[in-house]
Amino acid sequence: MTAEGRTRPAILVVEDEAPLATMLRYNLEKQGYRVAVAGDGEQALAMIAEEPPDLVVLDWMLPLVSGLEVCRRIRRGPATRDVGVLILTARGEEGDKVRGLDTGADDYLTKPFSLDELMARIRALLRRARAELGAEELAFADLRVDLARHRVTRGGRRVQLGPTEFRLLVFLMRSPGRVYSREELLNGVWGRDIHVEPRTVDVHIRRLRRELNAGNRPDLIRTVRAAGYALDTEAA
Ligand code: CA
Numbered sequence: 001m002t003a004e005g006r007t008r009p010a011i012l013v014v015e016d017e018a019p020l021a022t023m024l025r026y027n028l029e030k031q032g033y034r035v036a037v038a039g040d041g042e043q044a045l046a047m048i049a050e051e052p053p054d055l056v057v058l059d060w061m062l063p064l065v066s067g068l069e070v071c072r073r074i075r076r077g078p079a080t081r082d083v084g085v086l087i088l089t090a091r092g093e094e095g096d097k098v099r100g101l102d103t104g105a106d107d108y109l110t111k112p113f114s115l116d117e118l119m120a121r122i123r124a125l126l127r128r129a130r131a132e133l134g135a136e137e138l139a140f141a142d143l144r145v146d147l148a149r150h151r152v153t154r155g156g157r158r159v160q161l162g163p164t165e166f167r168l169l170v171f172l173m174r175s176p177g178r179v180y181s182r183e184e185l186l187n188g189v190w191g192r193d194i195h196v197e198p199r200t201v202d203v204h205i206r207r208l209r210r211e212l213n214a215g216n217r218p219d220l221i222r223t224v225r226a227a228g229y230a231l232d233t234e235a236a
Helices: 003-007 018-030 041-050 068-078 094-103 115-134 163-175 182-190 198-212
Strands: 009-014 034-038 056-057 084-090 107-112 137-140 143-146 150-154 157-159 222-223 227-233
Touching: 009 018, 009 041, 018 034, 018 115, 034 041, 034 107, 041 068, 041 150, 056 068, 056 115, 056 150, 068 084, 068 094, 068 143, 084 157, 137 163, 143 163, 157 222, 163 182, 163 198, 182 198
Parallel strands: 009 034, 009 056, 056 084, 084 107
Antiparallel strands: 137 143, 143 150, 150 157, 222 227
8 A cells, every 4th residue: 555655754863973873763763763863963954954854863063053943943833842852961961951952852862872772762653643633733824634533624615535635734824834846746745656647636725725716715835936836825
């Protein structure tokens, strides 16, 4: 089933010790996670902004931008505030642990750690995130999406959407105003491994629009010529 590819959690490892980063990548990929690696805090922030992962394994002592600052910015960003953060600290940096949790990290582990312990913590964090996701409701303008029940309403009235339009809407609602190219929508909604024509995106956007706008409601989807689509924060 192709949905499997889409639901493989994405983990960003932020670690400047290359051998440790390589070891983590290897073992996380072996567990079936999608893994990206950043070697410093600045690169990490750029990668997180580009595509927020499900979880960040974050080393504390990093070049350029510290783990503390990376964590703080993750929590501040509307598109990233729900990203799980697991901090890795060196032994003896007890103060950092406390500060890390104050900054909004979800968990921490002291180096050197056992791989089994790290994997167990990661599974727990992802499980927790998933449970919260199941209970979540997304809201934008007069739109409400109940993720657990797959129920969409606009102005209190039920909107019936096909499964692809539903996923498309949820994807757009996670970052209102952000313009997504067809390519990004294909990757985010259909998955990278599936070959779909970019035109397919237009077809599903058209259907989504038709259902959302029934009853002459203002169009909430903005078409950005030659760029892609976004939820229109000005129409809201
Ligand atoms: Ca380090």
